[in-house]
Amino acid sequence: xxxxAVAAGAAATLPRMYLPRRIQHCRVCGAxxxxxxxxxxxxxxxxxxxxxxxxxxxxxxxxxxxxxxxDQVLLCLRNIEPRRGLWTLPAGFMEFGESTADxxxxxxxxxxxxxxxxxxxxxxxxxxxxxxxxxxYRARMLDTSLNPGPESIEARLFRExxxxxxxxxxxxxxxxxxxxxxxxxxxxxxxxxADIS
Amino acid sequence: xxxxAVAAGAAATLPRMYLPRRIQHCRVCGAxxxxxxxxxxxxxxxxxxxxxxxxxxxxxxxxxxxxxxxDQVLLCLRNIEPRRGLWTLPAGFMEFGESTADxxxxxxxxxxxxxxxxxxxxxxxxxxxxxxxxxxYRARMLDTSLNPGPESIEARLFRExxxxxxxxxxxxxxxxxxxxxxxxxxxxxxxxxADIS
Numbered sequence: 001x002x003x004x005a006v007a008a009g010a011a012a013t014l015p016r017m018y019l020p021r022r023i024q025h026c027r028v029c030g031a032x033x034x035x036x037x038x039x040x041x042x043x044x045x046x047x048x049x050x051x052x053x054x055x056x057x058x059x060x061x062x063x064x065x066x067x068x069x070x071d072q073v074l075l076c077l078r079n080i081e082p083r084r085g086l087w088t089l090p091a092g093f094m095e096f097g098e099s100t101a102d103x104x105x106x107x108x109x110x111x112x113x114x115x116x117x118x119x120x121x122x123x124x125x126x127x128x129x130x131x132x133x134x135x136x137y138r139a140r141m142l143d144t145s146l147n148p149g150p151e152s153i154e155a156r157l158f159r160e161x162x163x164x165x166x167x168x169x170x171x172x173x174x175x176x177x178x179x180x181x182x183x184x185x186x187x188x189x190x191x192x193x194a195d196i197s
Numbered sequence: 198x199x200x201x202a203v204a205a206g207a208a209a210t211l212p213r214m215y216l217p218r219r220i221q222h223c224r225v226c227g228a229x230x231x232x233x234x235x236x237x238x239x240x241x242x243x244x245x246x247x248x249x250x251x252x253x254x255x256x257x258x259x260x261x262x263x264x265x266x267x268d269q270v271l272l273c274l275r276n277i278e279p280r281r282g283l284w285t286l287p288a289g290f291m292e293f294g295e296s297t298a299d300x301x302x303x304x305x306x307x308x309x310x311x312x313x314x315x316x317x318x319x320x321x322x323x324x325x326x327x328x329x330x331x332x333x334y335r336a337r338m339l340d341t342s343l344n345p346g347p348e349s350i351e352a353r354l355f356r357e358x359x360x361x362x363x364x365x366x367x368x369x370x371x372x373x374x375x376x377x378x379x380x381x382x383x384x385x386x387x388x389x390x391a392d393i394s
Contacts, residue, residue, distance in 0.1 A: 025227035027220045027243075027252075032227075040347070043292065046224075055224075059291050060255050061330060094256050095240065099323035099392050100330060121321060121390045124332075126296035133258060133297060135321075150237070191388040193318045195296050 028053045059131040062172075063103040064091025065139040066122060066180050067114050072157035073180065074141065075164075076111050079153045083169035089136065089176060090114070090155075104137045112155040113147025116140060123179055125172045126195045134172040134196075138180070138189060171196050225250045256328040259369075260300040261288025262336040263319060263377050264311050269354035270377065271338065272361075273308050276350045280366035286333065286373060287311070287352075301334045309352040310344025313337060320376060322369045323392045331369040331393075335377070335386060368393050 023046035026033050031050030038045055038054050046055040066089055067074035075087040090111040094103040101118050108114050116139035125134040148155040158164070160181050168174045175194065183189045220243035223230050228247030235242055235251050243252040263286055264271035272284040287308040291300040298315050305311050313336035322331040345352040355361070357378050365371045372391065380386045 023224045025222055025224055027222055027224060027230075030222035030227040030229075033224075056290070057293065058257050059293060061258065093253070094330075096254065096256060096328045097325065099325055100321070101323075101390075102325075121388070124297070124318060124321070126298075128294065128296055128299075131293045133291075191318070193298075 023055050026053050061094040062091050062132050062134045063094045063100050064089050065104045065108045065137050067116050067139045067141050069141040072159050076152040076155045080151050086167050086169035087164050088169040089173050100135050110149045111152050115142040121191050123176045124193045136176045220252050223250050258291040259288050259329050259331045260291045260297050261286050262301045262305045262334050264313050264336045264338050266338040269356050273349040273352045277348050283364050283366035284361050285366040286370050297332050307346045308349050312339040318388050320373045321390045333373045
């Protein structure tokens with residue numbers, strides 16, 4: 001997805017624990033909703049005061065890739081807020097009708113226009129403060145042709161010593177890149193699970 | 198979570214591609230919403246005809262554990278629909294304020310009352326048809342005391358040759374158990390990523 005993908009991992013601007021309470025009206029009948037604990041539940045939900053519909057809100061997945069060409073990885077310079085002008089791995093919210101890998105591939109095409117072969121799941125990073133799980137796959141670039149979409153100012157390849165560490169958009173991107181280069185040095189790629197504080 | 202967790206993985210009863218379109222009214226102002234492609238997007242969303250609010254709908258995570266005691270694993274007999282009377286690993290929808298592992302642990306306590314030490318992420322299973330990703334962790338039981346919650350008729354330990362393969366509630370549970378016993382036989386546990394058709 002496009003504009004909305006920008007919110008991925010923007011933890012710094014949000015309160016410590018992200019509990020959205022944005023549902024003021026029922027999606028079914030339009031009447032007022034209020035937050036209370038439904039019967040047989042143990043958490044507050046937005047419940048319709050007229051028809052009783054319960055509105056659940058849950059964490060979302062952000063899916064992306066580490067696109068690799070030889071000893072280089074592909075980053076995109078963000079053209080949208082937040083973090084416009086900072087570098088990111090291609091990533092965005094997972095959509096209905098796709099798997100985590102499907103979504104990661106789609107975002108790689110949308111944001112960079114890169115042609116890649118998907119490889120293994122590489123990082124699963126919980127960003128509890130914003131209610132997101134970020135999943136990055138390794139991806140092998142098939143050529144160096146790029147065609148960045150409107151969300152990206154540009155897309156380009158970086159060797160490890162060229163990575164703009166001080167100009168990365170999100171902590172999950174930094175952590176995924178650090179883990180990637182560590183694993184590449186030791187010659188074996190794992191699946192890394194961590195929490196981003 | 199409780200009653201709603203029952204929908205996890207109930208793919209057989211749903212159409213091939215799950216695209217919920219249940220938003221009839223705006224959550225902000227209560228006016229009518231209609232499905233159309235917003236500017237700068239490429240998918241239909243529920244957009245408010247009055248205030249313009251865009252309502253995104255995305256896949257959700259179901260998180261659970263494979264609780265292990267010696268050569269046995271813990272299953273719960275479901276007390277809620279769908280699949281009441283069938284066996285499942287403890288699992289349910291991930292909630293705000295928790296990591297994938299936090300949620301998996303919470304569900305293990307809620308559904309079985311088991312005391313466990315969380316271990317590694319074990320399976321990441323895309324259930325595209327219902328818009329869910331199921332993530333199971335291995336968990337080491339600290340004792341055999343159990344205290345099943347209202348969602349479970351009972352919880353009990355099974356050796357591999359006792360698993361009720363024909364009475365399992367969900368395909369993600371079956372696949373996770375098959376992978377678990379395969380890995381245990383070869384003496385090494387991986388992280389398994391797969392799509393459930």
